[in-house]
Structure formats: C-alpha cells, structure tokens
Amino acid sequence: xxxxxxxxxGHLDLFVGNDEEEFEGITEHWQTILIHGxxxxxxxxxxxxxxxxxxxxxxLPALPLGAREHVSLRPGWDTxxxxxxVIVGRLDAKGTGAxxxxxxxxxxxxx
Numbered sequence: 521x522x523x524x525x526x527x528x529x530g531h532l533d534l535f536v537g538n539d540e541e542e543f544e545g546i547t548e549h550w551q552t553i554l555i556h557g558x559x560x561x562x563x564x565x566x567x568x569x570x571x572x573x574x575x576x577x578x579x580l581p582a583l584p585l586g587a588r589e590h591v592s593l594r595p596g597w598d599t600x601x602x603x604x605x606v607i608v609g610r611l612d613a614k615g616t617g618a619x620x621x622x623x624x625x626x627x628x629x630x631x
Contacts, residue, residue: 527568527591528598530560534606553606569608577614585615 537552557565568591577589590609593599599606611619 526598527564528561528593529564530558530562532557532561532565532593532599532603534593534599534603536604572608572610575610577610577612580614583614586613586618588613588620 533554533556535554537554538549539552540547540549542548555562555565572589572591575589577583580589583589588610590607593603593606593608595601595603595605611623613619
C-alpha cells in the first residue's frame with residue numbers, strides 16, 4: 521500500500537448523530553454512529569476491517585506487548601470532509617488477548 525494514498529477508495533462518510541425521544545415526560549438522549557458510503561467506499565472499509573481482523577498482532581515486532589493494532593480514518597484523506605475522525609482497532613491486546621478495562625461485553629458473551 522502506498523503510504524501517501526488512503527486505503528479507502530470511493531466515498532465514505534462517518535459521523536455521530538445525536539437523537540432524543542420523549543416518552544411519558546421523560547426525555548432520553550443518545551448518540552448514533554452513522555457509516556454511509558457508496559459501494560466502493562463500503563467495500564474498501566470492509567477490506568480494511570478484514571485486514572485488521574486477520575492481522576497476526578503477535579508477529580508484529582514494532583507493536584509492543586499489550587498494545588492493539590489500529591487505523592485512523594481521517595476526514596478529507598480517508599473519508600469525506602464532513603466526517604469525524606474514527607479509529608478502528610483490535611479489542612484484543614498483543615500477547616495477552618486481554619480486552620481494555622472500559623469494555624463491557626454484550627449479554628451472553630464471555631471474554
């Protein structure tokens with residue numbers, strides 16, 4: 521891959537939407553991450569995700585023990601100027617497989 525060229529081809533827009541809903545006098549607020557792209561943009565994002573998923577972190581000498589491989593998607597370079605910066609990375613740490621402390625698994629999952 522050319523270091524002076526983005527891995528993302530096509531068009532991709534990543535942004536955070538803020539929503540709210542009122543029910544019985546109680547207003548709930550939440551954020552939603554929206555990922556929109558044309559077919560080329562979505563396919564190139566899928567390739568990037570698969571590359572990260574298949575990456576043998578334990579074989580990367582430059583990645584310190586306990587670190588996690590990640591990629592920054594930067595507005596105006598990887599994504600549209602209307603996007604926010606997004607970091608996509610591995611949850612499991614090199615060498616230990618441990619997840620970071622703030623992660624809470626969905627119901628029924630084990631780590």
